[in-house]
Amino acid sequence: GNSVTQMEGPVTLSEEAFLTINCTYTATGYPSLFWYVQYPGEGLQLLLKATKADDKGSNKGFEATYRKETTSFHLEKGSVQVSDSAVYFCALLIQGAQKLVFGQGTRLTINP
Amino acid sequence: SAVISQKPSRDICQRGTSLTIQCQVDSQVTMMFWYRQQPGQSLTLIATANQGSEATYESGFVIDKFPISRPNLTFSTLTVSNMSPEDSSIYLCSAAEGPEQYFGPGTRLTVT
Numbered sequence: 001g002n003s004v005t006q007m008e009g010p011v012t013l014s015e016e017a018f019l020t021i022n023c024t025y026t027a028t029g030y031p032s033l034f035w036y037v038q039y040p041g042e043g044l045q046l047l048l049k050a051t052k053a054d055d056k057g058s059n060k061g062f063e064a065t066y067r068k069e070t071t072s073f074h075l076e077k078g079s080v081q082v083s084d085s086a087v088y089f090c091a092l093l094i095q096g097a098q099k100l101v102f103g104q105g106t107r108l109t110i111n112p
Numbered sequence: 113s114a115v116i117s118q119k120p121s122r123d124i125c126q127r128g129t130s131l132t133i134q135c136q137v138d139s140q141v142t143m144m145f146w147y148r149q150q151p152g153q154s155l156t157l158i159a160t161a162n163q164g165s166e167a168t169y170e171s172g173f174v175i176d177k178f179p180i181s182r183p184n185l186t187f188s189t190l191t192v193s194n195m196s197p198e199d200s201s202i203y204l205c206s207a208a209e210g211p212e213q214y215f216g217p218g219t220r221l222t223v224t
Contacts, residue, residue, distance in 0.1 A: 032211045043204060043217040044155070046113070051211055089154065098143050098208050102154045 002027045006090050006103035013080055014111055021075040021106050023064075023090035031092040033057075033066055033073040034100070038087045047088070082110045114139050114207045116216035124222045125195055132191045133219045135205035140185035143208040146178070149218070150201045158203075161188040195223045
């Protein structure tokens with residue numbers, strides 16, 4: 001079946017620290033991969049995406065590379081800010097059906 | 113990207129009653145979806161709202177409990193029927209543009 005497994009949280013870092021949130025997936029076929037972010041009290045926002053192997057998605061200083069050989073899509077940022085505090089969801093898109101399958105989410109807190 | 117609004121943003125309802133949530137997209141989209149996010153949990157797809165035909169429900173969700181309408185390409189409603197406290201969740205609608213899905217801000221439902 002199709003599933004997404006994320007690094008368990010919560011994750012707490014200091015401002016300017018390096019961030020990695022791990023995400024691995026299981027899928028039939030070749031899914032597209034996404035990171036969504038949910039700021040406190042808000043809905044989900046698309047952060048970045050990658051649609052094929054070796055693609056790198058990037059936005060707002062965040063990056064993730066679609067690694068087919070390790071079935072991974074880890075989220076990274078070189079220097080986090082307090083404003084990055086949010087819940088981050090990794091997701092895959094089941095092609096054809098256009099269905100998103102989400103990981104369990106990782107709560108990130110950045111302390112000044 | 114599509115901009116999606118939902119009404120109401122939150123509600124507190126008594127058990128046994130029903131609530132209809134509205135979702136409006138600022139552009140015509142082929143596919144719309146409804147998700148549930150239970151407290152502290154990830155998102156689970158309830159159904160795909162199909163324009164001009166019945167919604168397609170995921171395993172564990174049924175039309176009698178979650179009737180959905182999709183009268184045109186910019187609007188959909190989800191009704192949560194005969195509510196119980198277990199229905200307390202955030203309900204989100206989304207719209208697909210190509211491989212990307214955009215989400216509304218969610219409706220926070222509390223059932224007492």
